[in-house]
Amino acid sequence: MIIQKIHTISMIGAGNIADxxxxxxxxxxxxxxxxxxxxxxxxxQLADRIKANAVKYLEELSKTSxxxxxxxxxxxxxxxxxxxxxxxxxxxxxxxxxxxxxxxxFGKSFNNFGCVYPLQTFTKGKPLNSEDIPIxxxxxxxxxxxxxxxxxxDLSPKCFVISDEQRMNIHLAAVFACNFTNHLYCISxxxxxxxxxxxxxxxxxxxxxxxxxxxxxxxxVQTGPAKRNDRSIIRKHLDLLDEKxxxxxxxxxxxxxxxxxxEI
Amino acid sequence: MIIQKIHTISMIGAGNIADxxxxxxxxxxxxxxxxxxxxxxxxxQLADRIKANAVKYLEELSKTSxxxxxxxxxxxxxxxxxxxxxxxxxxxxxxxxxxxxxxxxFGKSFNNFGCVYPLQTFTKGKPLNSEDIPIxxxxxxxxxxxxxxxxxxDLSPKCFVISDEQRMNIHLAAVFACNFTNHLYCISxxxxxxxxxxxxxxxxxxxxxxxxxxxxxxxxVQTGPAKRNDRSIIRKHLDLLDEKxxxxxxxxxxxxxxxxxxEI
Numbered sequence: 001m002i003i004q005k006i007h008t009i010s011m012i013g014a015g016n017i018a019d020x021x022x023x024x025x026x027x028x029x030x031x032x033x034x035x036x037x038x039x040x041x042x043x044x045q046l047a048d049r050i051k052a053n054a055v056k057y058l059e060e061l062s063k064t065s066x067x068x069x070x071x072x073x074x075x076x077x078x079x080x081x082x083x084x085x086x087x088x089x090x091x092x093x094x095x096x097x098x099x100x101x102x103x104x105x106f107g108k109s110f111n112n113f114g115c116v117y118p119l120q121t122f123t124k125g126k127p128l129n130s131e132d133i134p135i136x137x138x139x140x141x142x143x144x145x146x147x148x149x150x151x152x153x154d155l156s157p158k159c160f161v162i163s164d165e166q167r168m169n170i171h172l173a174a175v176f177a178c179n180f181t182n183h184l185y186c187i188s189x190x191x192x193x194x195x196x197x198x199x200x201x202x203x204x205x206x207x208x209x210x211x212x213x214x215x216x217x218x219x220x221v222q223t224g225p226a227k228r229n230d231r232s233i234i235r236k237h238l239d240l241l242d243e244k245x246x247x248x249x250x251x252x253x254x255x256x257x258x259x260x261x262x263e264i
Numbered sequence: 265m266i267i268q269k270i271h272t273i274s275m276i277g278a279g280n281i282a283d284x285x286x287x288x289x290x291x292x293x294x295x296x297x298x299x300x301x302x303x304x305x306x307x308x309q310l311a312d313r314i315k316a317n318a319v320k321y322l323e324e325l326s327k328t329s330x331x332x333x334x335x336x337x338x339x340x341x342x343x344x345x346x347x348x349x350x351x352x353x354x355x356x357x358x359x360x361x362x363x364x365x366x367x368x369x370f371g372k373s374f375n376n377f378g379c380v381y382p383l384q385t386f387t388k389g390k391p392l393n394s395e396d397i398p399i400x401x402x403x404x405x406x407x408x409x410x411x412x413x414x415x416x417x418d419l420s421p422k423c424f425v426i427s428d429e430q431r432m433n434i435h436l437a438a439v440f441a442c443n444f445t446n447h448l449y450c451i452s453x454x455x456x457x458x459x460x461x462x463x464x465x466x467x468x469x470x471x472x473x474x475x476x477x478x479x480x481x482x483x484x485v486q487t488g489p490a491k492r493n494d495r496s497i498i499r500k501h502l503d504l505l506d507e508k509x510x511x512x513x514x515x516x517x518x519x520x521x522x523x524x525x526x527e528i
Binding site: 073074075100119120121122123126129132133134158160162165166168169170171172173174175176177178179180181182183184185186187188189190191192194195196197199201202203204205206207208209210212213214217218219221222223224225226227228230231232233236237240241246249250251253254256257258260261 | 337338339364383384385386387390393396397398422424426429430432433434435436437438439440441442443444445446447448449450451452453454455456458459460461463465466467468469470471472473474476477478481482483485486487488489490491492494495496497500501504505510513514515517518520521522524525
């Protein structure tokens, strides 16, 4: 590998993350050469949008790309990387975008590999506000780390080199702060709907909760019945949830967890 | 009761909510006459800040207030209302601010009573952005509802008359969307700290999660391993939490709940 800087990229995968990343790369002057997807029409759609070349088989990927970025679901990674190892890319630079997969999944089939992990939730059709998205990179050698680091630096002012273990913990923390939080919003909305109240009325409360959490240490601004150890309210709420066993368990577990937090 | 509109208010309780509400009332031209708290020095501090009269005993509360607003913790409500019933306020208008207490806690000791429930989390020392906070009111008769409704209308453009049952469900929904959400932020922060990563790097992600939830139906924009039913990631995350039984349980329960959500 004799490149000093990445200029051209091929995308392996054409889903939500591939779509957002490809546009992000283009906005910073990178050239997307080819796009592959298990579903060819997806590859074609993405390639059309970004004026790249859609390919049906991995062997048809451009041979001249400086980076081959694997943006497929974690479940598909092993399979896709296995097939890539037969595509003549042994000395090329490859990276995946998975939060919870070690980079040595590229194993002994490749000489230069790593990960580019942007910490964000990507919504189909919603343009990225990419200004302050942190990008975490990993690589199997100094050269790889430098190339991916330069790429990440072009995308965001917040780039960090991390270990597999750190990335996995960051992904786990993101599941709590993003995916689970959104699920609680969903539960809240369902409870309100039952009471014929619009979730829109909850917006100022959840905005304030978010604002407080970013202006402070969230652990220190906890409020609510569990924080006050207000047993009579907790009991009333559990009674209300008597016929919703799932929500009752979540209420109980999170309330106990808030109580325990103060014991630590 | 012959008043047509509330002009003067006495505050029973001098905590966080009393403090925020008293300033809110004043900003709209209401006069706070007297303030009582179980802890007299708290009453004095609040009274000093809002130029009202602090009283040591409930019997000393101004007899001329148009509204006596009880802002004490739910645990203290029964006791305080019991004592108030001996304070010569039988024909006055009283209201509490509790999300989960029926208004008939004022029972047979009073003729006119209700509830003023602002849906917000109040932070000590942090001024209220009161523009769009919804206020839910209840009253035991039309006259009470009208008086409290006029008051609420002066505070916010979003006022609603609701039943005890609706208020309790709104409070429950708020616990999920606000208190539990904040606790998840706290858990996330703790996990990041263990990996020597600052929670500040999580801000763009949680901002995007909040934005998506208010711009859409949160149930419809769910993302993450559980939503994708990505069992290999879920298993890895549970392994990571092996020595944190509490977090492991929360992870498991919320992931199952997200999975179930799609089955409904």
